[in-house]
Amino acid sequence: MIFKKMFFLAFLFVSIFAQAQTDRWQQHVDYQMDIDFDVTNHQFTGKQKITYTNNSPDKLTTLYYHLFLNAFQKGSEMHLHMQNVPDPDPRVAGKFKKLKDSDIGFTQVKSLTIDGKPTHFTIEGTILEVKLPAPIQPHSSVVLEMDFLSQVPIQIRRNGRNNAEGIDYSMAQWYPKLAEYDRDGWHPDPYIAREFYGVWGDFDVKITIDKKYIVAAGGYLQNPNEVGYGYQEEGAKLHLPKGDKLTYHFKAPNVHDFVWAADRDYVHKKYLRKDGLLLHFFYQEGKETKAWEKLAPIMDEAISFMNEHFGQYQYKTYSYIQGGDGGMEYPLATLITGHRPITSLVGVSVHEQLHSWYQMMLASNESLYPWMDEGFTTYASTLTMNHLAKKGLLGGMQYEEDPFAAHYSRYIQVNKAGMEEPLSTHADHYLTNTAYWTGAYTKGELTVRQLEYVIGRDNVAKGLLAYFDLWKGKHPNPDDFFKVMEDQSGITLDWYQEYWIQTTHTIDFAVKSVKKKSRKTTKIKIEKLGVMPMPLDVVVTYKNGDKELFYIPLDVMRGEKTGDVLTEMETNIQKDWTILQKEYEFVIPAKFKKIVSVEIDPSNRMADVNRDNNIYKK
Ligand SMILES: [Zn+2]
Known part of the structure; x- marks a missing residue:
């Protein structure tokens, strides 16, 4: 019932083309x-x-x-x-x-x-x-x-x-x-x-x-x-x-x-949130489960963040239950092992609870598209944990400017070891657990993080809420997700879905040369060494400390990103990079001697497998 009503509201804000798809x-x-x-x-x-x-x-x-x-x-x-x-x-x-x-x-x-x-x-x-x-x-x-x-x-x-x-x-x-x-x-x-x-x-x-x-x-x-x-x-x-x-x-x-x-030895504690959501905690009291005593108010803050960023939780209760063999998500509850220090206990609780969004309420076919569940959940967990750290709720765990950095390295490591399999692989059919875990969790998470880079951070944030409102209760598939992101950003994403989800092709761009073109201009040459195409943020830093963004969209995007982290600086939109082009050059109106460095994607959100060649430094 709620689902139908919410759909109508969402429909008012999303383009008319989305309507036919949601009637599933x-x-x-x-x-x-x-x-x-x-x-x-x-x-x-x-x-x-x-x-x-x-x-x-x-x-x-x-x-x-x-x-x-x-x-x-x-x-x-x-x-x-x-x-x-x-x-x-x-x-x-x-x-x-x-x-x-x-x-x-x-x-x-x-x-x-x-x-x-x-x-x-x-x-x-x-x-x-x-x-x-x-x-x-x-x-x-x-x-x-x-x-x-x-x-x-x-x-x-x-x-x-x-x-x-x-x-x-x-x-x-x-x-x-x-x-x-x-x-x-x-x-x-x-x-x-x-x-x-x-x-x-x-x-x-x-x-x-x-x-x-x-x-x-x-x-x-x-x-x-x-x-x-x-x-x-x-x-x-x-x-x-x-x-x-x-x-x-x-x-x-x-x-x-x-x-x-x-x-036989559970204690049962309850915590009522201001919005009426009742949290239950079941665990065996003892010195190994001390952290459980601190869990309720932290999860209260976490749930507020989840509701705000990923959509409104639809049920009246949620239970954190000591049990199982790690952490596993179910509707209205999770089974988690309980002998953990507080950061680990919160980490697993946050992750499993966020599955309420991607596996319980949206519920993509997890066997066919494990990355849409584990990956999106991991992305949302990383943001939620970083928020809790910023609030000072996680003791030893510090807030990080870029909490995703280590996750890129993990993906690149498995790719370089030749073990990566395409994200389109059925969860049960991966050849190794390493490939499944890295694909579903890590590359799945990077699907969204990298999408921030492609269509803009604000579009991803709004898109995730639109995706939830349109598709909860309807088992969305990859096409449904990318369609919402296309509607949100006005950018065509077929190419992104194709290369990133269906293949193991990698991204590698390099600054090939930076040379004086005339007295007042400089020529920058960029080389595409990987197979996967990408739009490029190229940031030039000058001697006086000024930075300028030269943004190169991809022709197949049929648009440019907006509302992103770097677009707040002086931005110069360049001509499109044509998808099959190997090299690209552009001229900037700046004296060569004033330039200190030229860097591709200083935000580190593109999964470039070799970042050493992304920067030219004098
Ligand atoms: Zn999970």
Whole structure:
């Protein structure tokens, strides 16, 4: 509902061409789940009722579910992936070898009905396939009911029991989850511990578990006074059940996943922001988790920054839950390991929470375009952390003029090692983890940072807000993102998308020569040594300390940037650089002897793989 209304507002400000694109259908799924958990054997039975609405124009003849827990078995696709990559994830490596039957994860489907009729299905690894007896017609709904039995594996990756810090249950990727169908068709990717893509809908989940366990989840608890543990309303009388078990009833509206965790030793603290957003913190108190006591007001400031720069958070709560094996994002919650000093704890909390924007509310297909999620999240995290440092909230961590510098070096290092793969690679299909991590996180982040250089810092800042308003709730793809940035800046970006996303071609420009042309003029020659074209900021510094920007747009941009960091100085727009041109020269109205240096991109935002040749110094 909110999404539609916001779209209308956004439409007023964005060009009319954007309208056709935003009218994109979405499948819809409502989950009702009743879980009965047995802590003695780490198994649970589930009754799941799904109402699935086909909003597509297509007749669906097949359905797919993810059974993520089946990944935690010897010989699974996750296990094979780990054996095949030359640089396996140290968090996963080795854990498969010694798995006993009682250690593995599984989901056994006991029955499945469609509109009350039993249906046949097949299971291959983590994917369940249903050949439908009758197609699901466009704009119609079916009810799918499943009974299943699952076992929680020992902690291998993200989910599992008894993690390294002793959290009893990290319940992520834990239930049979319908795969997403979009205009490109089905996306039934096997689970190899990487990325996700899901269908939006409303979750209604009842978890019945031994009453010694405190349950934390990404949802709104419906029966706080029947649970206690810090959930109860102020002044309310508790109505705790008599037996050994307790039922937690959660709802999560308009999300595409549901996570929970349970531990016997959690403390539960709450923090209410001025805007009404309620933050929950669940962790085991102890000397390793001292930093958690300081987390709430810092995240309060961080969330204000996120809302202002990346769009308004759409939900009523957010929970920071100790669990998992690092940091992993879910709707309304994150699972993070908790034994960290404050900068690390804030760093992981900021990163995972920012996924609420790029993976939860916008929710690009993370398998196909991991850089749109991890990369944009990393970009936003870098800015948010730098803001917190500037406010003096991060103790040892200092504010930096250029917080992205080290990230450029990382990308260049992997590129020079010959390990880079194009950003258009499917997350599961990268040949190495190094290439995936550097691509999705680092080069993905630089996609946005470098775009500041191409279209101007102010256009990127406004573009990110426009992108969120137009595309939240609609699974945007790369074309959608770049189209928003084109509309925002008036600059054509096909070339940027093509070279930067589809290829591993690099950028390398050099100042070839600076020579006296006449008594009052100087000729500057620039050489393009890399394959990827770019517009150029060339800054000339004079003896008296003055600086002047000579800006060379690229012909295929069909425009010039505005509102950028350097355009505040005296700017001279030069003739276009033609995309296939190798060399470019221009004459400046300045005496040669007055020039101290000529530098390409002193803002260091272009991912030039060799910066040594970017500067001419006398
Ligand atoms: Zn992330």
